[in-house]
Every structure is written in C-alpha cells, then in structure tokens.
Amino acid sequence: MSETILLGAVAYDPKVVTIWEGFRAWFAEHELDFDFVLYSNYERQVEAHFGGHFHVAWNSPLAWLQAERIAARTGSKARAIAMRDTDMDLRSVIVVREDSPVHGLEDLRGRRVAVGAHDSPQATLIPLEHLAAAGLAPRDDFEVVPFDLLVGKHGDHIGGERDAAKALAAGEVDAACMIDGNHLAFIKEGTLRSQGTRVLAQTEPYDHCNFTILDNVPAGSVGRFRELLLSMSYDDPKVRPLLDLEGLKAWRPGRTEGYAQLARAIDRFGTIEPFVTRVAGQNT
DSSP, X not given: OOOOEEEEEEOSSTHHHHHHHHHHHHHHHTTOOEEEEEESSHHHHHHHHHTTSOXXXXXXXXXXXXXXXXXXXXXXXXXXXXXXXXGSSBOEEEEEETTOSOOSGGXXXXXXXXXXXXXXXXXXXXXXXXXXXXTOOBTTTBEEEEOOOSTTSTTTTOHHHHHHHHHHHTTSSSEEEEEHHHHHHHHHHTSSOTTSEEEEEEOOOXXXXXXXXXXXXOHHHHHHHHHHHHHOOTTOTTTHHHHHXXXXXXXXXXXXGGGHHHHHHHHHHTOSHHHXXXXXXXXX
C-alpha cells in the first residue's frame, strides 16, 4: 500500500463518522491507505492543516478562503483538488412571506432580516453581501437578526437557517436568508407553509465545499486519492449509500472561481482577517 493519506474533516453531524469510515473501507479495497481526523470546528481544522497534522482537508467555502489566504501569506499554496457535483453553482435566496408588503430590496429599509450563524456563507455572508452591493448596508439600513447556532461549523448543520425560516413563518422578521435548496426543503418538511413565501431576491451562483491540499503533500498518494474519488460511480452499490449520505452523485475536479462572491463578503465585513493574521503569524 502507498503512504497513508490522512484527511481532516469537521464533525458537523454524527453521520460524518459513518461516511468517512465507509470511504476508508472502500479506499482500502482499492489499495489506498486512508484515515481521517475529526475536528469540532473549521478554525481548529485549518490551523491543524498548517501545522502538518493531516494531508487533505474537507473544507467549507469559508475554510477554503482561510486556507488560501494563510498560504499566500506564508509562502505556501493551497489547491482545491475535488468537490461534489452538488457543490457547484448554488444560490442563496432572500425570502419573504407571500402576504408581505416587501416587493423589492429597497422595501427592506428599516425592517428585520433573519440570517443564520454569523460564519455561514450561504445564510449570512453571501446574502448580506448581495444586499450591501445593492446599496443596503447591514445594521445601518436594516436590522440583522442572527441565529448563531454552532458557530465554527460554518453553517453546515443548517440549524441557523431553519430557525431563521421559523422566525419568518412566525412573523417575527420581515425576511429570511437561506440557500435555495433549503428553502425548498423547509417547505417540504413543513417549516414553511407551501405557497406561504416568495423569493424576493437571489444571489449570483457560487460554489461550496472542496478537498484542499497544501504544497507539501505526498504528490503520488494524494494524486491516487483524487483519482479514486473521481472514479467513484453512483451505480456502485458499495459507494451509493456513502454518496447519498454526503449528498452527491459524483465527485468533480476542484475549481475556485465560485468563491469570488464570498471573498467579496469577507473583505467587506472583515470576517476572517483576525484568524488569518494569527495563523499566518504562527507559520512564518
């Protein structure tokens, strides 16, 4: 077998253990020695990545930007080597109740807008950037009502989004921000009433999670890891349950153009600068 490839991932849900244990067994069948380490939050994971504790990170989009910027300041380079098909070309939406008097973004002035956790790209940072780019300054032109659940997990658990949707349904806020797929899911599960809401605005498309490596990894083993990922078939009965748990049909080559919108958001709001500065300082 080749050198063990060690993955870092965040335990945002109990199913994470099932997923990576299953992947470890499948990789072993294909003669790749693979193991994983779980972290409680992405900041701890990113810091450990630069500390050399593992080879590949399964990063949220915000964690990717943290890694990319720390690498740039420390003379290293971060690369996104693969991502899910379902991580590509996503959109967030700003939703109001069907009977709301709010019919355009300007109508949100002076009103209450619910968001997810403050580090959620999909339910907070990207939607607030969309509003700011349209001339509506968060907290100055409208009240931001955060649902700060499980900070450090970058909104992966969607609990903050669901609570924002519940606040909208209860009439406690005038609008709520969420990823478009969750808007549909909240209707399906009954959190939002069918035909009880409408989409006021949607963001530009963006990408979500990716597998990230730094430039000091064992190239051969990581190359084999990526090759095997991209070869996984949804038709394989051993693989399909794992892909279903992880929410994809196929792995795709990594790309980074889809993070531009989030990059603008963190530049505007200063979201990751203190963390990036601290970790970069420890690694120079």
